[in-house]
Amino acid sequence: MPQRFARIGVAGAGAWGTALANAAARAGREVVLWSRDGAAIAAMEASRVNRAHLPGVELASSVSLSTSLHSLSTCDAVLLVVPAQASREVAHALAAELPPGTPLVTCAKGIERGTSLFMTQVLREACPQALPAILSGPSFASDVAAGLPTAVTLAAQQVSTAEALATALGSPSFRLYHSDDVRGVEIGGAAKNVLAIAAGIVGGRGLGASAAAALIARGFAELMRFGRAYGARAETLTGLSGLGDLILTCSTTQSRNYALGVSLGKDDGFHPAGKLAEGALTASVLVAMADAKGVDMPIARAVEAVLAGRVGVEEAIGSLLTRPQKAEA
Ligand SMILES: NC(=O)C1=CN([C@@H]2O[C@H](COP(=O)(O)OP(=O)(O)OC[C@H]3O[C@@H](n4cnc5c(N)ncnc54)[C@H](OP(=O)(O)O)[C@@H]3O)[C@@H](O)[C@H]2O)C=CC1
Numbered sequence: 001m002p003q004r005f006a007r008i009g010v011a012g013a014g015a016w017g018t019a020l021a022n023a024a025a026r027a028g029r030e031v032v033l034w035s036r037d038g039a040a041i042a043a044m045e046a047s048r049v050n051r052a053h054l055p056g057v058e059l060a061s062s063v064s065l066s067t068s069l070h071s072l073s074t075c076d077a078v079l080l081v082v083p084a085q086a087s088r089e090v091a092h093a094l095a096a097e098l099p100p101g102t103p104l105v106t107c108a109k110g111i112e113r114g115t116s117l118f119m120t121q122v123l124r125e126a127c128p129q130a131l132p133a134i135l136s137g138p139s140f141a142s143d144v145a146a147g148l149p150t151a152v153t154l155a156a157q158q159v160s161t162a163e164a165l166a167t168a169l170g171s172p173s174f175r176l177y178h179s180d181d182v183r184g185v186e187i188g189g190a191a192k193n194v195l196a197i198a199a200g201i202v203g204g205r206g207l208g209a210s211a212a213a214a215l216i217a218r219g220f221a222e223l224m225r226f227g228r229a230y231g232a233r234a235e236t237l238t239g240l241s242g243l244g245d246l247i248l249t250c251s252t253t254q255s256r257n258y259a260l261g262v263s264l265g266k267d268d269g270f271h272p273a274g275k276l277a278e279g280a281l282t283a284s285v286l287v288a289m290a291d292a293k294g295v296d297m298p299i300a301r302a303v304e305a306v307l308a309g310r311v312g313v314e315e316a317i318g319s320l321l322t323r324p325q326k327a328e329a
């Protein structure tokens with residue numbers, strides 16, 4: 001495996017893919033940014049700005065653009081930055097292009113519906129010759145693109161792979177910690193999006209700062225229980241990709257998941273149209289996986305029920321507040 005990672009591919013030119021392309025360029029890499037959308041690539045070629053997904057941010061000069069996945073075949077590592085539910089499709093297409101042993105780093109936060117597979121499990125199935133890895137943590141694309149200080153975790157089965165990738169992609173403003181707890185990192189990113197919708201509901205309903213803090217703490221207890229049941233390490237769940245990302249995403253309408261929750265809480269019928277809210281797609285599979293292992297996740301369950309239209313927001317809040325008294329655990 002090349003350890004220098006001179007050339008980095010980024011599959012997916014949404015907000016996060018574009019920000020990561022610039023971050024990798026800032027770290028001194030040559031970057032190829034791929035999108036399926038020819039018109040979007042042509043517009044970015046002309047303006048050097050991704051107006052659709054990350055307006056106001058100029059692409060670094062070492063970022064080249066492509067609509068051909070074949071152009072990623074010469075990359076030393078590829079970041080897969082499409083939504084969780086699209087990751088299998090793009091990883092499968094990459095399987096025809098990537099040489100054996102190429103690190104393929106999922107940057108999506110979700111669990112595949114239908115299969116209940118975590119993101120690196122999807123990569124293993126769809127692109128078996130690649131080395132799966134995951135990058136996740138508290139990091140809004142706009143913050144990373146603006147060069148604001150950010151810290152995330154990069155995990156791979158072999159810690160040496162994770163460390164080499166973290167070194168290649170990191171810079172003073174984009175710090176990467178490495179880990180071999182792949183499962184822990186992927187669980188944190190997937191679960192926090194569902195809990196952020198609940199936090200948004202609390203915010204949108206005007207339930208107050210005390211309720212918001214209680215929601216984060218009890219939501220984190222759910223994330224920990226789920227993580228433990230699925231083999232995550234506690235120190236990962238309490239780290240950047242777990243607690244760190246939960247706090248970020250539960251705190252501001254900069255988060256699309258939180259913003260969706262706010263609109264549900266206000267019951268204003270406004271759902272940020274066309275905006276990706278991964279938690280809305282993960283909620284049902286997360287709850288089903290919790291059920292399969294007997295993990296108690298009342299907040300995630302309430303979010304799932306509201307999204308499915310089975311209960312209203314008021315009823316969901318009421319049922320959470322009237323749960324039987326129990327020990328804190
Ligand atoms: N934005 C952020 O701050 C962060 C996002 N993430 C995660 O990154 C992932 C991507 O999010 P983000 O970039 O924000 O999302 P965006 O909605 O901004 O972009 C999604 C990108 O994926 C492309 N895409 C969607 N479906 C497919 C498909 N089937 N085949 C090929 N390309 C596809 C879209 O292309 P098109 O435009 O043609 O539809 C678009 O370029 C999510 O899992 C998110 O949770 C993680 C950390 C931060």
Ligand SMILES: O=C(CO)COP(=O)(O)O
Pocket residue numbers: 109137138139140141193196245248249254255256257258276277278
């Ligand atoms: O994952 C994120 C920040 O770490 C982005 O959150 P949203 O997808 O909710 O905008």
